[in-house]
Amino acid sequence: MSNHYRTEGAKDSRHHGVARVSTSAGPVAVRTALMQRQTGVDLVAVRHSSAETSVATMTSRSRVLQAVADSPLELQSIVAALAAQYAVTTGVKQLVRRRRLDTFDQRLHAAGLTLEHQIVASGDRLVLGRRDGSSTVSVPLKDRQWPALADVLPSGPVREAVAPVAGIRALMVSADEMRRLRWLELRNEDGKIVVRVELDEPASAAATPARVTVRALRGYDDQARRADRLLVGVGLRAVENPENLENRELSSASPTAGTSRAMPARVLLATALSDSLLAVRENLPGLLDDVDTEFLHDFRVAVRRTRATLKMGRPTLPDVMRHSWEPAFKWLGDITTPVRDLDVYLLDLPVMRTWLVTANPTDLEPLATHLRSRRAVERRTLVRRLRSARFRRLDREWGEELSRLVDTLDDAHGEGFSAGQLIDRSLSRAYRRVARGGAVIGADSPAGDLHELRKRCKELRYALEVFAPVIDSADGNRAVDDLKALQDVLGRFQDSEAQRMAMRGFAEQMMIEGTTAGAMLAMGELIGHLDVEQDRARREFGASFARFERPSNTKLMHRLGGGT
Amino acid sequence: MKVLATYNIKGGVGKTSTAVNLAYLAAREGRRTLLWDLDPQGAATYMFRVRPRVKGGAHALVTRRRPIESALKATDFDNLDLLPADFSYRNMDLELDDTKKRTRRLGQLLDSLADDYDIVFLDCPPSISLVSENVMHASDTLLVPLIPATLSVRTLDQLIRFVADSQGNRPEVVAFFSMADRRKRLHRAVIDAIARDRTRVADTVIPALSIIEQMAERRAPVPAFAPTSRAAQCYEQLWAEVRPGTPR
Numbered sequence: 001m002s003n004h005y006r007t008e009g010a011k012d013s014r015h016h017g018v019a020r021v022s023t024s025a026g027p028v029a030v031r032t033a034l035m036q037r038q039t040g041v042d043l044v045a046v047r048h049s050s051a052e053t054s055v056a057t058m059t060s061r062s063r064v065l066q067a068v069a070d071s072p073l074e075l076q077s078i079v080a081a082l083a084a085q086y087a088v089t090t091g092v093k094q095l096v097r098r099r100r101l102d103t104f105d106q107r108l109h110a111a112g113l114t115l116e117h118q119i120v121a122s123g124d125r126l127v128l129g130r131r132d133g134s135s136t137v138s139v140p141l142k143d144r145q146w147p148a149l150a151d152v153l154p155s156g157p158v159r160e161a162v163a164p165v166a167g168i169r170a171l172m173v174s175a176d177e178m179r180r181l182r183w184l185e186l187r188n189e190d191g192k193i194v195v196r197v198e199l200d201e202p203a204s205a206a207a208t209p210a211r212v213t214v215r216a217l218r219g220y221d222d223q224a225r226r227a228d229r230l231l232v233g234v235g236l237r238a239v240e241n242p243e244n245l246e247n248r249e250l251s252s253a254s255p256t257a258g259t260s261r262a263m264p265a266r267v268l269l270a271t272a273l274s275d276s277l278l279a280v281r282e283n284l285p286g287l288l289d290d291v292d293t294e295f296l297h298d299f300r301v302a303v304r305r306t307r308a309t310l311k312m313g314r315p316t317l318p319d320v321m322r323h324s325w326e327p328a329f330k331w332l333g334d335i336t337t338p339v340r341d342l343d344v345y346l347l348d349l350p351v352m353r354t355w356l357v358t359a360n361p362t363d364l365e366p367l368a369t370h371l372r373s374r375r376a377v378e379r380r381t382l383v384r385r386l387r388s389a390r391f392r393r394l395d396r397e398w399g400e401e402l403s404r405l406v407d408t409l410d411d412a413h414g415e416g417f418s419a420g421q422l423i424d425r426s427l428s429r430a431y432r433r434v435a436r437g438g439a440v441i442g443a444d445s446p447a448g449d450l451h452e453l454r455k456r457c458k459e460l461r462y463a464l465e466v467f468a469p470v471i472d473s474a475d476g477n478r479a480v481d482d483l484k485a486l487q488d489v490l491g492r493f494q495d496s497e498a499q500r501m502a503m504r505g506f507a508e509q510m511m512i513e514g515t516t517a518g519a520m521l522a523m524g525e526l527i528g529h530l531d532v533e534q535d536r537a538r539r540e541f542g543a544s545f546a547r548f549e550r551p552s553n554t555k556l557m558h559r560l561g562g563g564t
Numbered sequence: 565m566k567v568l569a570t571y572n573i574k575g576g577v578g579k580t581s582t583a584v585n586l587a588y589l590a591a592r593e594g595r596r597t598l599l600w601d602l603d604p605q606g607a608a609t610y611m612f613r614v615r616p617r618v619k620g621g622a623h624a625l626v627t628r629r630r631p632i633e634s635a636l637k638a639t640d641f642d643n644l645d646l647l648p649a650d651f652s653y654r655n656m657d658l659e660l661d662d663t664k665k666r667t668r669r670l671g672q673l674l675d676s677l678a679d680d681y682d683i684v685f686l687d688c689p690p691s692i693s694l695v696s697e698n699v700m701h702a703s704d705t706l707l708v709p710l711i712p713a714t715l716s717v718r719t720l721d722q723l724i725r726f727v728a729d730s731q732g733n734r735p736e737v738v739a740f741f742s743m744a745d746r747r748k749r750l751h752r753a754v755i756d757a758i759a760r761d762r763t764r765v766a767d768t769v770i771p772a773l774s775i776i777e778q779m780a781e782r783r784a785p786v787p788a789f790a791p792t793s794r795a796a797q798c799y800e801q802l803w804a805e806v807r808p809g810t811p812r
Contacts, residue, residue, distance in 0.1 A: 136642075137594060137596060137642075137643055138594065138642055138643075139593065139594030140594070154594070156593060156594045156595060156682075157594055157595060157596055157682055158594060185640075190613045190614075190615065191613055191783065192612075192613035192614060192640065193640040217637075217638035218636050218637060218638040218645055219635075219636055219637035219638055219645075220637070220638065
């Protein structure tokens, strides 16, 4: 069975065939136990994709009419049925390796696209389609290894459709199947192909079942309907939603169903911590293999969420969390910072080149080389640490800790904080700290004060996100939107400050290495631009904070529990 | 979306062969390609085994009584669709004459397909007419096949003047020699002597080969049924020269 969704125990080929291990102490097991506790039903952990985005339609507006047979396909009976109306040309059976491609976070799937690298004896092809089978376009492909960024795809319609959707995320093999394919061409009396029929059988028993796909050609839909009727007549049954064949695991159940303010706060916290551990483990292989920069980013987000959740949960979580696990996750966050900082500089370089007024964009090439070289060094250090006994112990023991936390929930039931009480306390505290911190910021406040306020905003943001399953979703979303605007201003201020200082550090090191004058001058321009940008962010802070503190938002925070 | 028209005032110079073969090559590269057979004789339509019939005819298309999408037909080749010929196209001049912006109508119709196709080929009838003016306005490139003969070169001069005098969009004119026979002294002389300063002339010369004539018999593009033939290689070279986005 092909599978590219994040379900427990399912074979996952995303990371070079490395299956994700799910032990009894794993985050999914913890999460599942928690959900069963809440809802009384079995659930699988599923990350839901974002909303669909549109891409241009393709040449052939094919309609897929699909039929499935549980037993092997009988070519003779199929051809005999079709030959009553058409001249049938039968192609040779081909062994095809179908490698489904998507980004780790399934951006193509979310956009309604399918992308396959098909490997046959005659050569490789890249086949792009819409998930509903309504259109396909294919291009030849040579010597492509995965993972790879979309911008290395052959130029043309496939890259044009995929690259904007995939963005900075690499395309990875999300499912890999050997199939036996045979094409039938149905021709009319002019010898024109009017319908194509694909007989698709698994090469192994474990794969998706055999199927027949009737592909309509543009302008010949009536012929496809006729062929479909002929096939139904020989005992094949139509499948209303072919996509479900490959995505049976996609659950529509909300992973947070059954949560309420009355539930024990520990349940809510354990759920959030389990989700974060799941994200840490999911992103680790891609991070270690350096597939794309988002694995490290998402890994760090999960670590920061863990730290924020532990901090918010102090009143109700065991002491060991504060004394042992908060420092452990601080260490984990800290070791990932140098590589992430360098990733950000490298990702920003194309934009930075546009800032230059007098210098030539190519003058920044020595900086790019310097950043890449430093990143390679820092990455080696990071990988060594993530493969160390210390990290492996942290990962294992944290899973066990979460299992113990779940096991003791019944004992703690009725004692300590309810989720509602913890939300009120945490949001109230986080909101107050932002309000107070922002109120004392003036035109001459040191940069450190704004940095502190930014950290307080992050705490409030994490609180809103961790408690999202319990608080009103519309109110929560509005609160996050307002906070995002303030965070954006503070982020630009702090990033400009940090990047200016970092740029000086890079320049000193590059001078020692004997860089060019052009590079120094160009970096000087960047520092000047960052200075202007920081001033602008400081000027915008007042308006942004006033908006955050406006009466309607204050009332909103009261409703959420943050104003008490 | 780029629009390339195979055009010549003269008939029988290789317009249809060129349109069919280049459209096939564009599609083979993965480009979403459409060929519109504007010639009421329907030779390109015949070569793709499609019936030369458009519901409502030229009138329905030009007046938009029927959407242009409804007339499209898939060919036997991936990424390549056909807008078939119809015998009523012989009256397309009259239909266009009755519309507003009569010289821009075909371009307007193609605009509605801009999201569906990367490349459109227009296989034009041999004439100078209102259809020709529409083709001028709609096209990015006019591909002009020339038989290496003095009169052909004179015809090219007329065409260059026609494009230069036309109002609005002026497509790039790219001429190339077609049906050439290097054994003929006159052909060699004309190919060597053509003035390349007035317009772009492709380096590729399409020879007179019987396998090109077989297209009508085989009802398929040459690179599809004879992929290693000299004719297929020549069309591949020509496509490499005129392909949109190719640096010169």
